[in-house]
Amino acid sequence: MLKPRATPTRDLCNLDGLWGFATDDQAGPDPWRSRLGLGLEVAVPASYNDLFADPAIRDHVGWVWYQRTVQVPRGWDGQRIVLRVDAATHAGRVYVDDRLVAEHVGGYTPFEADVTGLVTPGTAFRLTIGVNNELTNVTIPPGTITVGHDGRRRQRYHHDFFNYAGLARSVWLYSTPVRHVTDITVVTDTADGVGFVDYAVDHEGTADVVVRLRDAEGDVVASGTGATGRLSVPDARLWQPGAAYLYEFEAELVEQGEVVDTYPLAVGIRTVEVRGTQFLINGEPFYFTGFGKHEDSPVRGKGHDDAYLVHDFQLLEWIGANSFRTSHYPYAEEVLEFADRHGIVVIDETAAVGLNLSVTGGLLGAKPKPTFSPETFNDETQAAHAQHIRELVARDKNHPSVVMWCIANEPASHEEGARKYFEPLVHLTHTLDPTRPVTSTAFLFASYDNDLIADLFDVVSLNRYYGWYIDNGDLASAEHKLEAELRGWAETHGKPIIMGEYGADTMPGLHSLWDVPWTEEYQVAYLEMNHRVFDRIEAFVGEHVWNFADFGTGPGIHRVDGNKKGIFTRDRRPKAAAHALRARWTRLGNHKP
Numbered sequence: 001m002l003k004p005r006a007t008p009t010r011d012l013c014n015l016d017g018l019w020g021f022a023t024d025d026q027a028g029p030d031p032w033r034s035r036l037g038l039g040l041e042v043a044v045p046a047s048y049n050d051l052f053a054d055p056a057i058r059d060h061v062g063w064v065w066y067q068r069t070v071q072v073p074r075g076w077d078g079q080r081i082v083l084r085v086d087a088a089t090h091a092g093r094v095y096v097d098d099r100l101v102a103e104h105v106g107g108y109t110p111f112e113a114d115v116t117g118l119v120t121p122g123t124a125f126r127l128t129i130g131v132n133n134e135l136t137n138v139t140i141p142p143g144t145i146t147v148g149h150d151g152r153r154r155q156r157y158h159h160d161f162f163n164y165a166g167l168a169r170s171v172w173l174y175s176t177p178v179r180h181v182t183d184i185t186v187v188t189d190t191a192d193g194v195g196f197v198d199y200a201v202d203h204e205g206t207a208d209v210v211v212r213l214r215d216a217e218g219d220v221v222a223s224g225t226g227a228t229g230r231l232s233v234p235d236a237r238l239w240q241p242g243a244a245y246l247y248e249f250e251a252e253l254v255e256q257g258e259v260v261d262t263y264p265l266a267v268g269i270r271t272v273e274v275r276g277t278q279f280l281i282n283g284e285p286f287y288f289t290g291f292g293k294h295e296d297s298p299v300r301g302k303g304h305d306d307a308y309l310v311h312d313f314q315l316l317e318w319i320g321a322n323s324f325r326t327s328h329y330p331y332a333e334e335v336l337e338f339a340d341r342h343g344i345v346v347i348d349e350t351a352a353v354g355l356n357l358s359v360t361g362g363l364l365g366a367k368p369k370p371t372f373s374p375e376t377f378n379d380e381t382q383a384a385h386a387q388h389i390r391e392l393v394a395r396d397k398n399h400p401s402v403v404m405w406c407i408a409n410e411p412a413s414h415e416e417g418a419r420k421y422f423e424p425l426v427h428l429t430h431t432l433d434p435t436r437p438v439t440s441t442a443f444l445f446a447s448y449d450n451d452l453i454a455d456l457f458d459v460v461s462l463n464r465y466y467g468w469y470i471d472n473g474d475l476a477s478a479e480h481k482l483e484a485e486l487r488g489w490a491e492t493h494g495k496p497i498i499m500g501e502y503g504a505d506t507m508p509g510l511h512s513l514w515d516v517p518w519t520e521e522y523q524v525a526y527l528e529m530n531h532r533v534f535d536r537i538e539a540f541v542g543e544h545v546w547n548f549a550d551f552g553t554g555p556g557i558h559r560v561d562g563n564k565k566g567i568f569t570r571d572r573r574p575k576a577a578a579h580a581l582r583a584r585w586t587r588l589g590n591h592k593p
């Protein structure tokens, strides 16, 4: 799915700003039929939860309503007019005046409505967007809704971050010509210094397709005609981790010598391959250093923010990180474009977090339910997961920064039913994109001797917390167990292994001479212990610390004002471990120790 852009044939209006807002109980029936009357205003993009001083809004379960007036530009007569919502978490309904024009399920992928004929250039319309935050056993991510003794509905979920919701990314109104480019797919390759760009341009309406590839100076280095083809670039400059180079691919629709539509796409020429126990980018072994992140900041929750975008990437560079994982959902497209431009490598993850019921129980000792069963995660869940993968690959397939798909975080991969659930999804991902490796991060309970799905993946990704959830405060025992487990994985699978998560909660400002968990010294010692072990394992190809920054979670006895495993605080100040990581990662660069 193409990101909306202003081009010589397309116009773009950004609809961000302040919108009217009401929860469904405040708004009454059919709120799209008239003005939301409460006078509440909400910021777009932002999660709505932390904006208000009202717990009934923060913890609301169900629909909320966003509304604004949109002026359609005068000059758009005869054009196709499209409304685009970059994300409505977790489901959205879009109304133009009284009319439903789009419905979408899935909180982190975009959707559109062709509203040509429903709106009139030069006039205004009422745009109402309903957003629903409910998570059930058939949504991705999943959750459960319970009803308390007071009759209030509560959302429970199996993931460790706050269920922020709303319009956390931009909303757009844009125009295209009636005959227009609908999609572009590029796949790149190299041989003997020549770069290849295989392309496919999909379009609506009859027209000839003309394509050009320009280098960063704007000079045309290759061109072609036809909806599919291969462009060859002699002496191609490759997109390299830490040294991004982007060409611009331009697709034009031409009818009788006249350009009817044009769409530009940034293209990085690079290859990705798993060979034996190595992860190769452009044929060179690559060692991932970096983080699992979150889209998370105070007040705006998961709302996309260009200031945090710039600052976070500055911090990645400062600390010497070369990569991150979009844990635990697809991030805003602006993030991937930034990574493309700045040479940061991305593992692109779906929102399938929490497909694991073996962790429930806690103090009450409740018997866990089977994760995969008709009553729990079932065929319908799997269908929603498959649809989410389709939408993710459709959105992100052309980003050179994306080198691997991670289709789930910590599923119950050791439980009966896991293989039946995952095998078709891995196959689907490989079919949609035969060029990128596929992985899924393995949960603690799933080890090399009982995991039922690891062989389906190209790379083994492990989330391990020896020295935190296991052997807390005893790093010597933790080191022993971690090494034994990693050696087991290496011997059983013979695949590249990446540590997808390892981390220790840390209160900034808390210090001790001893190995005391939660202190800044302990976080440093914990990481050093992990690194000693990683450096002894041949098949190791990377380390992603959990987490880049502290982040908001739901309440829990393990959580003090959120998750504190950040190397930076939630407002991005470095803890002591930031300096320790900086020393290691700037020394490593992209190479294995």
Ligand code: BDP
Binding pocket: 159, 160, 328, 409, 410, 463, 501, 546, 563, 565
């Ligand atoms: C892992 C999860 C991650 C959590 C982390 C933790 O993948 O989302 O935040 O544990 O407990 O299991 O800090």
